[in-house]
Amino acid sequence: MIDFELSEPTKNLRSMVHGVAESVMRPVSRRYDEEEHTIPWEFIDTMWQASRGSDAALLARKSDDGDGRPQERALQLAVSIEELSWGDAGIYLCMAGPGLGGAAVAAAGTPEQKKRFLARFREGKPKWAGMAITEPQCGSDSSAIQTTAMRDGDQWVLNGTKIFCTAGHKALLDSDGFVVVWATLDRSKGRAGIKAFVVEHGTPGISVAKLEKKLGIRASDTAMLILEDCRVPLDNVLGSADVPKTSEGFKGVMATFDATRPAVAASAIGIGRAAIDFLREAFDREGMPIRYGIAPAKLAAYERDFMEMETQLEAARLLTWRAAWMLDGGQRNNLEASMAKAKAGLAVTQITQKAVEMLGPLGYSRATLAEKWMRDAKINDIFEGTQQINMLIVARRILGYSSKELT
């Protein structure tokens, strides 16, 4: 039965998380934007204490680590992330937990690896796990990775440069975390040669070369990592070390994104909702009604714009919930996850840009958060697959084309 009502536990979770977003995140939102790369430890510690018990493989569809999966797990995550990002997207991204690196382990790791790498997220101090794919010369085309992995006895030796690794600094230097590094065993094999390697904190040969200064989400660390003869144990390669003839392994890791894209879409939606809520309050204050039900041709320009914004947001949320719901039901959601991400990333980029415009000087001023939301929003149209990559995935799926047939 079609139902758009969240379950009671999910509603409770939402209102609890919203409370945190409103009372803890919002008051410090501007501060961590202006003091770029300052780590909001207080928030991190509080949230770690509150959420540590939750499953490390939260994001992972293929998780089979024994815990029964609650029915609305991915949906609950989407709902929580929307609230947290309504509070502050940059600070949300600082939260400790398995993150993208953990999601990759859950998607591509063996049961033993899942246990070995994910157990830490249930105990001790806050920890992070980053995902290092992008390189200076390759972003969306992950198959063009230049970072190499060579076997030397009972170790892998990694060499290369990785950029745009979210929480890379926190994973390697601020906690007992790890980074999942994608590298090729054999460049001539293309995608089939690419494997993911877990590099633990404290491993010699990996260094954080710099933290990027960004348009938005400034609280979040975006690290450049340099690997120079970085040695990791043989069994740190996720899944099998065989170079198969097909690119199944690569696809397996790419499947991580089916789980993370709805989460990114949800973050976008949270930022968009912040902007819309702010705008609605401004209209209320100014005595500018939004008249639902009158002939559309009679709407004032501000009403039409506002309605367009809220409908776009709602559409993005429904697509996101659908992708999460499919994940919860164990259905393949590659198409739907990309649809949600493409829609939410673009819609919220446009919503927040429009909000700045509609607020006039008030929107452009750093005295309000509108301009920050616009800067924060843009990342969602870029990371975890750009708008264009997600459109490409949608196009391939609806047309039944392989990546060779539609390049």
Place this chain on the structure above:
Amino acid sequence: MVSFDLSDDQKLLRDTIAAFAAGELRPLAHDADEAARIPDVVVAKAWELGLVQSAIPEAYGGFGDDRSAISGAIAAEELAYGDLAFALHVLAPRLLVYPLLDHGTDEQKQRWLPEFTGAAFRPATAAVVEPSMHFDLSALATTARADGGDWVLSGRKAFVPLGGSAEAILVYARRAGADGSADPLDGYRAVEAFLIDRSQAGVELRGPEKNMGVNALETYELALKDVRVPDTARLGGEGSIDFARLMNRSRIALGSLAVGVARAAYDYAREYAKERKAFGVAIAQKQAIAFLLAEMAIEIDAARLLVWQAGWKIDRGEEATRESYLAKNYAASMALKVADNAVQVLGGHGYIRDHPVELWLRNARGFSSFEGMAIV
């Protein structure tokens, strides 16, 4: 608990109507549009689907099935996937039957509902739209003036489906003297509905109208010149109708029909793009075309979910003006954009009437003007 699954009944409904739309409606759509006429035989077959009878209680001879806005949305989308003009035609009797179910007095129900439970299609309709650029559901120009226990109706209506054959017409008019306020819902509250007979004094039906699209649907203009009706012709008994809610139900139907038209155009364009070669490959293998198609697919799903969410609120008995209004408007613009993209994907061939995409573009354009022309 959130779910995007249809019930088994809804799946059956969808599959049944989809098969009917593909087998019976689509093959006739082109010729029906050119001839501006829908063959009676198809209408008779559609009647057998029970689209109108199903929601009528058994006491009046109907099937007594539950009426759900979401199920109505599913049916409307599938019918429009076949052809919009056919869909509006075969659904038209609901325009009278559904408001009667919601707001009719026992006497009115007794009088009218059994008429719609027979073996043959029974035309009926409602008059909502007005022929003016100022047309606004929250400020209808057609008025109903109370006069010694009777009502006197005056004004002009347009886009009255089946206006040439429907004996009974449900006319929506604003109570004279109930002027507008800042709140559009006040404008809705001022509306009454009257069952009138086409042969009544002062009722003049002119048509069929010639419109840009849905040519096969016979629509009429209706002039009301001081049409006097007794209070027993008014729906709502002691109270009034809930016009806002009826129009929300209409928006669900129209939004779903728009989704159906869009999906038809998208499917056709997608298959064409996979066949058509240019520069040595299928044009669908070019990102310029592939991304258009991807956007169409996303927008269709987005609009459908918005419409369903609004329908879901209606089914729960909640106020859904905002959701229905936004969803219908979104679906209307979406359908136009998708149909336009479909024409673009076919290029010059899309402009030629041998292909159906130009018909879908003309039909899709109508949704910004259509109000109250279908209901769930």
